[in-house]
């Protein structure tokens with residue numbers, strides 16, 4: 001063994017007399033399930049750190065937060081967070097979350113899933129939850145493909161990217177999620193990348209405290225299936241790319257947010273509105289008026 | 303005495319290098335040693351520079367590293383002990 005290696009090995013094993021400490025995310029994890037299934041350099045775990053900080057900073061009672069995921073690598077988040085969570089069927093996280101919120105309006109309901117799950121197969125639900133301004137918080141890990149099933153093209157894949165289903169590159173136009181959701185009626189819309197951890201944690205906290213449909217898109221590396229096929233390097237190279245090409249423009253016109261293969265990524269908080277009534281509030285008010293008596297929104301728990 | 307320290311759970315690490323690259327004070331380096339899974343975890347290369355900011359913890363996708371700030375009281379205790 002070289003001296004250098006011995007030194008490093010020793011450094012790995014050093015136990016200094018330091019104050020007691022614990023990883024601040026540990027209480028938010030089902031630690032017995034770690035290590036998780038995500039590949040080296042995958043961005044999903046980084047987003048979970050930001051989410052844990054956001055939950056802590058929001059001062060919300062963790063017992064009143066539920067996480068709902070669909071299917072996909074990103075959809076595995078529900079299985080790793082130490083909160084009440086629900087791993088649903090592919091594309092249907094939002095319908096499950098809608099039922100959960102309507103039955104338990106006091107819960108903070110977070111939908112945590114992938115771009116394919118939320119915007120391709122589940123795109124219809126996404127639009128209608130935004131239209132209703134239902135108070136759920138949607139965190140979309142956008143790695144620009146269907147990763148779990150082998151890296152097929154999705155509605156979110158930028159033009160001319162090589163994927164498992166487009167060896168000559170994609171030619172279809174790409175869905176601009178913030179633009180779509182603004183048109184549909186979402187009242188909180190932001191986008192960050194996994195490089196922008198502090199900004200992301202802050203925005204997640206704000207979304208947790210916002211009343212109404214909230215959407216955070218997180219551009220995240222899938223080094224195994226997306227970056228590799230596109231000769232864009234590993235997870236770290238992708239993070240450096242985000243650092244260089246992430247351009248913060250709060251309040252940017254959502255029409256200008258198209259994702260491209262290697263151009264700048266416009267990030268920031270684009271929409272935060274208080275002028276639309278939240279769905280459950282609106283329902284209460286509407287029926288109170290129609291019925292001429294206070295409308296009791298009662299939930300029978302079984 | 304540094305303002306903080308960093309704790310590494312080498313067996314969770316997948317060697318992505320995020321913590322090494324984005325530590326603002328370059329405290330860390332990737333080891334050439336392997337963990338059980340065959341990845342190269344980071345090691346503390348310049349402990350004195352650690353502020354305990356936990357940015358490494360924010361970046362680590364594998365929950366394998368975190369920083370802790372050393373409070374003034376803890377520093378005082380350490381000085382007395384020393």
Ligand SMILES: Cc1ncc(C[n+]2csc(CCOP(=O)(O)OP(=O)(O)O)c2C)c(N)n1
Nearest residue numbers: 071072073074090114115116117146147148
């Ligand atoms: C009804 C149904 N159709 C297809 C699948 C196969 N499937 C599983 S995950 C997935 C794609 C997930 O993509 P995304 O939501 O972007 O998550 P990622 O893996 O990229 O994080 C697909 C198509 C399925 N599980 N169920």
Ligand code: SF4
Nearest residue numbers: 038039042073147222
């Ligand atoms: S396949 Fe891609 S998205 Fe899935 S865990 Fe691996 S890097 Fe992450």
Ligand code: SF4
Nearest residue numbers: 315316318319321362
């Ligand atoms: S960020 Fe985490 S997984 Fe990546 S090298 Fe550092 S400790 Fe290992």
Ligand code: SF4
Nearest residue numbers: 325353355356358369
């Ligand atoms: S706690 Fe901060 S200064 Fe210390 S190693 Fe981690 S990132 Fe670097």
Ligand SMILES: [Mg+2]
Nearest residue numbers: 114115145147
């Ligand atoms: Mg995806």
